Amino acid sequence: MKADFGVIGLAVMGQNLVLNVEDKGYTVAVFNRTAERTKEFVEGRAKDKRIIPAYTLEEFVDALARPRKVLIMVKAGAPVDAVLEKLFPLLERGDLVIDGGNSHYADTERRLKEAEERGLLYLGTGISGGEYGALHGPSIMAGGHREGYELVQEIFERIAAVGPEGPCCGYFGQGSAGHYVKMVHNGIEYAIMETIAEAYDLMKRGLGMSPDEMAGVFSDWNGRELGGYLFEITERILRYRDPETGEPLVELILDTAKQKGTGKWSTQSALDIGTPAPTIAMAVFARIISALKDERVAASEVLSGPEPTLGVDRGEFIRRLFGAVYLSVIAAYAQGLRQLRDATAERGYGLDLAEAARVWMAGCIIRSALLVPIRKALLEDPALPCLFLAEPFKSAWGEYNGDLRWVTCLAREHGIPTPAMDSALTFVDAYRAARLPANLIQAQRDFFGAHTYQRIDKEGTFHTDWEAVA
Ligand code: NBP
Numbered sequence: 001m002k003a004d005f006g007v008i009g010l011a012v013m014g015q016n017l018v019l020n021v022e023d024k025g026y027t028v029a030v031f032n033r034t035a036e037r038t039k040e041f042v043e044g045r046a047k048d049k050r051i052i053p054a055y056t057l058e059e060f061v062d063a064l065a066r067p068r069k070v071l072i073m074v075k076a077g078a079p080v081d082a083v084l085e086k087l088f089p090l091l092e093r094g095d096l097v098i099d100g101g102n103s104h105y106a107d108t109e110r111r112l113k114e115a116e117e118r119g120l121l122y123l124g125t126g127i128s129g130g131e132y133g134a135l136h137g138p139s140i141m142a143g144g145h146r147e148g149y150e151l152v153q154e155i156f157e158r159i160a161a162v163g164p165e166g167p168c169c170g171y172f173g174q175g176s177a178g179h180y181v182k183m184v185h186n187g188i189e190y191a192i193m194e195t196i197a198e199a200y201d202l203m204k205r206g207l208g209m210s211p212d213e214m215a216g217v218f219s220d221w222n223g224r225e226l227g228g229y230l231f232e233i234t235e236r237i238l239r240y241r242d243p244e245t246g247e248p249l250v251e252l253i254l255d256t257a258k259q260k261g262t263g264k265w266s267t268q269s270a271l272d273i274g275t276p277a278p279t280i281a282m283a284v285f286a287r288i289i290s291a292l293k294d295e296r297v298a299a300s301e302v303l304s305g306p307e308p309t310l311g312v313d314r315g316e317f318i319r320r321l322f323g324a325v326y327l328s329v330i331a332a333y334a335q336g337l338r339q340l341r342d343a344t345a346e347r348g349y350g351l352d353l354a355e356a357a358r359v360w361m362a363g364c365i366i367r368s369a370l371l372v373p374i375r376k377a378l379l380e381d382p383a384l385p386c387l388f389l390a391e392p393f394k395s396a397w398g399e400y401n402g403d404l405r406w407v408t409c410l411a412r413e414h415g416i417p418t419p420a421m422d423s424a425l426t427f428v429d430a431y432r433a434a435r436l437p438a439n440l441i442q443a444q445r446d447f448f449g450a451h452t453y454q455r456i457d458k459e460g461t462f463h464t465d466w467e468a469v470a
Helices: 012-023 035-043 057-062 078-090 105-117 130-136 146-159 177-206 211-222 229-239 262-273 278-290 293-302 314-347 353-359 371-380 393-413 419-431 438-449
Strands: 005-008 028-031 051-053 069-072 096-099 121-128 139-144 169-171
Touching: 005 012, 005 057, 012 028, 012 130, 012 146, 028 035, 028 057, 035 051, 057 078, 069 078, 069 146, 078 096, 078 105, 096 105, 096 146, 105 121, 105 139, 105 177, 121 130, 121 146, 121 177, 139 146, 139 177, 139 353, 146 169, 169 353, 177 211, 177 229, 177 262, 177 278, 177 314, 177 353, 177 393, 177 419, 211 229, 211 314, 262 278, 262 314, 278 314, 278 419, 314 353, 314 371, 314 393, 314 419, 353 371, 393 419
Parallel strands: 005 028, 005 069, 028 051, 069 096, 096 121, 139 169
Antiparallel strands: 121 139
């Protein structure tokens, strides 16, 4: 009997996806570069299941029913090319290769072309939800050959998480559309995580709250309109005690965060296409600064600043902190969705933004109650330039922007960095400013570089001999 589906790469994601697909009634062939890992898997978690181990790629390809459907779940970058170099020549016209890792979208474009030249189908597919999602229902963002998606649509719909508006998987368009949507998903994830970390810092250093007290605040917020996975896990993290010491584990963890690629790529692409994504960018830079631990410790001895204690009423601060966090989280989604809109125009993806909101409703890291009104706003106006222009976000801005101003002012007065919240506020303040000081920048550019400028009182392009006038 031949397998319905094949998976190459049996690390965390690969193993759990295999078990998820098998659980839905399919036979799965598996291969991993290191044979020991395959053996361990089939003798352990995969025992007595419809899982066929292969110890060479030839054996693996031979075990699959045609057209073959192969999912690659290996480390992004060179490992994907290493697998494809050996796999492509073994496949036949009409077979499908799915790269389910966090590949850079430019790599996906290149690999897709190569697959096409060989008569193969290719899907660059973002899979979110980590270990748990892979096993119980991830969010799946596919892009590439539509005929390829049709071959696996049924499997994807059966393994995906089910949200309030259907299975959380979708086809987003040609080329690298799927990996691009996943990359921006991760950018939004960075910004929400940074916002939550800033709220934690304000409560901890600013108000002197204990992890259990902060967990109570996150639990309350999680039940409100911004509730979602990242708020839920933050509460659970804050309540977790280290079995060895009995201390809250979070306080024993080193304060340096890694940024592995997708958040950085999301920001690089935002800069390339000229779309404003400052909150996502600040979240990446916040992680970069956190990694300078030794320098920060040394600087803390020589650079003075105010005491972090906020000295305000705790109840009032927490009430208003909610507004600040809520608007910052909306800013993260607003900027990510705007980036997808602009990428579609620039890269010709044909992305459906409401569909992205639907696919993010369950299974993925940025799932949130907010995605229901976000999708509704995008269905009403598919070309919506900024979420803050639509209800209920327009009213939320009106209701809470005073809180965001107050919280970030206090944070600045007391020397507690809140880059995500600050950038969310200045993003909207700049966006809603009918006149910005860029007129002066135009004048400066014309002064030193004769770059010319436009005027508000007449048509045309102008240059001034500023030295002469001065
Ligand atoms: P890893 O990203 O840790 O990759 C480990 C796998 O890559 C192993 O199967 C390893 O084989 C294989 N591999 C490597 Br490394 N170099 C190889 C090569 N030259 N040729 C063939 N295979 C090679 O696994 P993961 O955490 O399961 O993630 C898989 C993909 O999914 C990544 O792109 C990741 O970014 C993405 N992703 C991960 C998560 C998560 O929560 N972990 C969530 C969402 C997406 P070996 O056993 O022989 O070393």
